[in-house]
Amino acid sequence: MAGADGDEKLRREFNEWAEEGKGEEMERHHASIVEPTIAMMNLKPGERVLDLGCGAGWATRLLARQVAGGEHGQAIGLDISDEMIARARVSSKGVENAMYVWGSAQEIPWQEEYFDKVLSVESFYYYPDQSKVLEEVLRVLAPGGAAYILINLYTDNPYSLRWVDELKVQVHARSEAEYVEMMRQHGFEQVEARRVPDESPTPETYSGRWFKNAEELREFKRMGALLLVGRKKR
Template structure:
């Protein structure tokens, strides 16, 4: 069968999975979960008032909406493989003129070369079926002197995510910080660096979820922090 017509490709599986997250409201829930690691990232970025932003794997679009309020002269684009997420993001955006949302994948970003000055991505990169190809795509759509800021909680150096794989019904990549750095360097980025961003939010005394063994493990996971990968288009 022509793979383009097949409904069983890694990308179509991602679309089905995250469409179901969208319809059950998980897109909106993620804003509260991710904000404690996103705020320190934004502090480090020090963006100008007129950047052209892309959020790759934007989910419900909360981050682009938040920044569109903060920087009314900038332009914001969110791209996600889940058309249901994009639909919700569009509805929540209302008629804001500096904000748009497009269905598309990290492997083929629906934008012209050098379209953006800042590419951000939050908790999405470990799902990308071909991370090296996605890194090349991000590099392609970045303007000269632009920067990519990619944040992920699932990475190899963090031992406290060992239960995640069994609960994720789609394929994920658990790369190390060094592997992400190499991948970005090979995609043509300069000044590539990684850093860990701890989650300072309070942890409940008791944890009954399925992603961590107990509250103690969750606390250690948050202290270890998310992996931030930064690369420049210089």
């Protein structure tokens, strides 16, 4: 595996998350930014889509539903945590066009030019070698295919940096402009950065530890997640 040490650390950390039930919990935290993102992906029956860093697989199942119907429509979830993958497989029994694979985003265990679209939710900033991952995403994308990288940790949203010191693994904190440049340098075309605000209701009062008050939380959600979109040359 590329960057094997980093990947092994990530595997252990996210196996713990999986055992604590955090894989399934993430649906509650991320659904409000993932649903509008999937709508922007304009998926069609018969397409093949990869969910990179799929966790417990709830978003992979949403993708599978969108591409079902055509002859090849298939959603593949890939994750470094074997525990997440095991749970995703159990929860997706009966979803015939969803499949889960254990492996690293830095060395995607899949053939080249296979996927029409790639989605990655709240995972890209964990990858030790983000350049290698972008190369791998381009390799597995079919000509004209598109990648959608959604992250809620980037420097233009200062609230999002409050979690960095709490995480037990290293993360990258970069700006929208840096990410756009990185994707262009790796050969993605029509690179765009969009913001996906979290429009879920915010309670009137906030008693957690991350925000001073509900107004700050509302501001964090209004700023939204960063969605990076890039295409592979036809």
